[in-house]
Amino acid sequence: MTESSGTTIVAIKFKDGVLIASDKQATAGMMVYHKKVQKLYQITDNILMGAAGLVGDIQALVKILQANLKLKYLRSKNEPTAEEAASFLSTLMNYYKWFPFFTEVIIVGKDNDDYNIYEIDEAGGLEKFDNFISTGSGMMFALGVLETEYKENMSEEEAKELAKKAILAAIKRDLGSGYGIEIWTLTKEGLKKELYEVKEELQKK
Secondary structure, three states, X not given: OOOXXXXXXXXXXXXXXXXXXXXXXXXXXXXXXXXXXXXXXXXXXXXXXXXXXXXXXXXXXXXXXXXXXXXXXXXXXXXXXXXXXXXXXXXXXXXXOOOOOOEEEEEEEEEOOEEEEEEEOOOOOEEEEOOEEEEEOOHHHHHHHXXXXXXXXXXXXXXXXXXXXXXXXXXXXXXXXXXXXXXXXXXXXXXEEEEEOOOOOOOOO
């Protein structure tokens, strides 16, 4: 049975960096297939990736991207940027658009002295976002929260709280999202990873 990550992925730019976050559920058709799926990936020290779609396709893209950026670094001795990673993946996915990788990708990371967000669709379409973006089956619920509550120059803690709120809204309404929230933040101090449980407890009335 084909495993899909269902998914809600959220990326938010804040004052001193950028974050990417996801839920933890994978589905197969209408069935919950896995409750602790990895949906966020470290491509380099300064580049992160999240994706929604078929798990096998996502894993293949991660390996291809990691290998090509490592090769680029060995040849040039220059750290790859998030823009270069997104551009490479966009070109690759467009090349296969008639038999596509069934996934939508968000790349976040460092471009020289700034942090940026990029999204790539199944056909390789590439867009840069200055503040936030979401993808996956729960994106409409997450985007509603982000549109309402995002503000420029948020602190890291404010951005994490907003990411949790956006994904929780999706978990409550989207059948493809659930079972926890994972948040990775990237700043000049490096990468930090946090995992939050989402519990629904029965209470007697």
